[in-house]
Amino acid sequence: MTIRVLVADDQAMVRAGFRMLLSREEDVEVVAEASNGLEAVDKAARFQPDVALMDIRMPELDGLEATRRILAADETARILILTTFDLDEYVYEALRAGASGFVLKDDPPEQLLGAIRVVAGGDALLSPAITKRVIKRFARVPQPSPPKELEELTERELDVFRLISRGLSNAEIGQELYITDTTVKTHITHILQKLNLRDRVQAVVLAYETGLFDGEPSRRG
Amino acid sequence: MTIRVLVADDQAMVRAGFRMLLSREEDVEVVAEASNGLEAVDKAARFQPDVALMDIRMPELDGLEATRRILAADETARILILTTFDLDEYVYEALRAGASGFVLKDDPPEQLLGAIRVVAGGDALLSPAITKRVIKRFARVPQPSPPKELEELTERELDVFRLISRGLSNAEIGQELYITDTTVKTHITHILQKLNLRDRVQAVVLAYETGLFDGEPSRRG
DNA sequence: GCTCTCCTCCTACTCGGGTAGGAGGCGGCG
DNA sequence: CGCCGCCTCCTACCCGAGTAGGAGGAGAGC
Numbered sequence: 001m002t003i004r005v006l007v008a009d010d011q012a013m014v015r016a017g018f019r020m021l022l023s024r025e026e027d028v029e030v031v032a033e034a035s036n037g038l039e040a041v042d043k044a045a046r047f048q049p050d051v052a053l054m055d056i057r058m059p060e061l062d063g064l065e066a067t068r069r070i071l072a073a074d075e076t077a078r079i080l081i082l083t084t085f086d087l088d089e090y091v092y093e094a095l096r097a098g099a100s101g102f103v104l105k106d107d108p109p110e111q112l113l114g115a116i117r118v119v120a121g122g123d124a125l126l127s128p129a130i131t132k133r134v135i136k137r138f139a140r141v142p143q144p145s146p147p148k149e150l151e152e153l154t155e156r157e158l159d160v161f162r163l164i165s166r167g168l169s170n171a172e173i174g175q176e177l178y179i180t181d182t183t184v185k186t187h188i189t190h191i192l193q194k195l196n197l198r199d200r201v202q203a204v205v206l207a208y209e210t211g212l213f214d215g216e217p218s219r220r221g
Numbered sequence: 222m223t224i225r226v227l228v229a230d231d232q233a234m235v236r237a238g239f240r241m242l243l244s245r246e247e248d249v250e251v252v253a254e255a256s257n258g259l260e261a262v263d264k265a266a267r268f269q270p271d272v273a274l275m276d277i278r279m280p281e282l283d284g285l286e287a288t289r290r291i292l293a294a295d296e297t298a299r300i301l302i303l304t305t306f307d308l309d310e311y312v313y314e315a316l317r318a319g320a321s322g323f324v325l326k327d328d329p330p331e332q333l334l335g336a337i338r339v340v341a342g343g344d345a346l347l348s349p350a351i352t353k354r355v356i357k358r359f360a361r362v363p364q365p366s367p368p369k370e371l372e373e374l375t376e377r378e379l380d381v382f383r384l385i386s387r388g389l390s391n392a393e394i395g396q397e398l399y400i401t402d403t404t405v406k407t408h409i410t411h412i413l414q415k416l417n418l419r420d421r422v423q424a425v426v427l428a429y430e431t432g433l434f435d436g437e438p439s440r441r442g
Numbered sequence: 443g444c445t446c447t448c449c450t451c452c453t454a455c456t457c458g459g460g461t462a463g464g465a466g467g468c469g470g471c472g
Numbered sequence: 473c474g475c476c477g478c479c480t481c482c483t484a485c486c487c488g489a490g491t492a493g494g495a496g497g498a499g500a501g502c
Contacts, residue, residue, distance in 0.1 A: 156449065167423040170489070181488095183450050189490065198390075199458085199489075201422055205388040208429040375478065391459070402458095404480050410460065420459075420488090445502080452495080459489085465482080471475085 002029040003120040006049035008040035008066065009082070010058045010152075018053065018082075018112075025113060037061025044070045044077060050120045053082045054099075057152060064097050071098040078119045082112070153194060160187040164200050165207035223250040224341040227270035229261035229287065230303070231279045239274065239303075239333075246334060258282025265291045265298060271341045273300045275320075278373060285318050292319040299340045303333070374415060381408040385421050386428035 005022060007030055009015050015033050022028045032047045034040035038060045044052055052070065056063040067079050080101045100119045103112050153161065163173040170188070174181040188200065197203050226243060228251055230236050236254050243249045253268045255261035259281045265273055273291065277284040288300050301322045321340045324333050374382060384394040391409070395402040409421065418424050 154448065164422075165426070167419075167426040169419075179449085180451060182452065185490065186450080189492090192490080198388075201385075201425055202388040204422055204425045204429075205386070208425075377479065400479085401481060403482065406460065407480080410462090413460080443502100445500100447500085448498085450495095450497080452493100454492085456491080457489085459487090461486080462484085463482100465480095467480080468478085470477090472473100 002027050003051060003116060004029055004031045004047070004049045005116065006030075006032045006034065006040065006043055006047060006052040008034040008037070008043075008052060008058065008063065009055040010035050021112070022116075028113070028116060035059075037063060037066035040066045041069045041073075045073055048074075050078060051100075051116050052077065052079045053116070054079050055082055067097045067099055078122075080115055080119050153191060157187050157191050157194075160184060161191055161203065161207065164188070164191075165204050167204070223248050224272060224337060225250055225252045225268070225270045226337065227251075227253045227255065227261065227265055227268060227273040229255040229258070229264075229273060229279065229284065230276040231256050242333070243337075249334070249337060256280075258284060258287035261287045262290045262294075266294055269295075271299060272321075272337050273298065274303045274337070275300050276303055288318045288320055299343075301336055301340050374412060378408050378412050378415075381405060382412055382424065382428065385409070385412075386425050388425070 005028060007015050007018050007022075009018070015035070019030050019033070022030050031049055032043040034043050036059045040052065040054060040058070040063075041061070043049075054063040054067060058066070061069075063081060067081070070077050070079060075098075078100045079098070080103060081099045082103050101115050103115045159177060160173055163176055168176065170181040170184045173184045177184070191197075191203065192199065195203070195206065197206065226249060228236050228239050228243075230239070236256070240251050240254070243251050252270055253264040255264050257280045261273065261275060261279070261284075262282070264270075275284040275288060279287070282290075284302060288302070291298050291300060296319075299321045300319070301324060302320045303324050322336050324336045380398060381394055384397055389397065391402040391405045394405045398405070412418075412424065413420065416424070416427065418427065
């Protein structure tokens, strides 16, 4: 009995990464993929997966609304929200929408696998990072956090991210992309803000942990 | 017809990493492992591998002398020197000893696989990084480089390395290990020198590329 | 036309990371 | 015993990284 999984994420690279990750597990099988919310709703109905891995930020229909619709059609469906990194309000909204769990993409792979198994078993689960946030949320009332957008990286930012992940310095990245290092800095600042990371080191860790740039050469000889 | 490989390296962790890496390839098979030079000579004679992956730095008998002995017993043996990172004099000595190739552990995995196949096919091959170094060597005469040691990391340096690879800052590492951040800096300077790396970012890349800390949690929730 | 996003580049600033060099304590080993 | 390697910590310094904030050009879409 394998756990049948639907992967819904608009970035093909991310889907590929998770497919690869999950393919290594004997008890997990990716039975369908979706690149937007509508497709996710459709495929969830058709394939009846045991667990749907659902990104929040998707075109057509976001992961929250997709979650609601899937559950409206089948209230036994198990949905594991798998989001890009930062969240804030999204956590609570997703849980209200009926999601069974919430995992950060920068959690270690074992945690994701654990979450899939727990959720498939019928239990709910929050990633420790999320749990911490939820607790903090109920401990404090204010949390005047601005409605910060959960944004996707642009093409250029992805270029820079890839090179960061190979260990290049800003100057080297600039040479590689034919731009100045001040521009590189600009991109990096945006990347770190969007992904809620502290510095490039964390970016490298994230890239490897999520298998973001798998298959691409890591260094030039 | 698979390529039969002997892996000789004194660090179990490293052997495990390469075994895992190679196990993914259909045309490659690890038929034996050795944790020191004497064992490598013995197992090379008994298993007659197509290629021996040989670390230089090993107890009992180093990889260079092991290479000489293996070739003395069987001059058709193919030995691929797989060393930790820095080298200098070792490259030339190893090539004189009759090694068929030289690959850095911080080269990307595909490069190692390519090298194994090339060497198994009877050709010689140097990693681009090595080639560059050899060329530089013959381009310039002086190279007053001191006989820098090819050193292994100490236990404490490994502790720090592990934490670096999780994306922690020096201060965080210090808290984790109950030492000051100046001490952390000292360790890091040594790590970077020994591994011939520029900064912690490259250290993270190296850790992931070689699978150094596989199986250890990458982050705390 | 206008607007918005993206990409580019800039200055100016702060701060953490890394280097250099020294120093003391400790345990193992010849 | 003395030497050496490892671990610890220090000061002082430099530089790359990251932030803040602004600016202009190109292209897409309304």
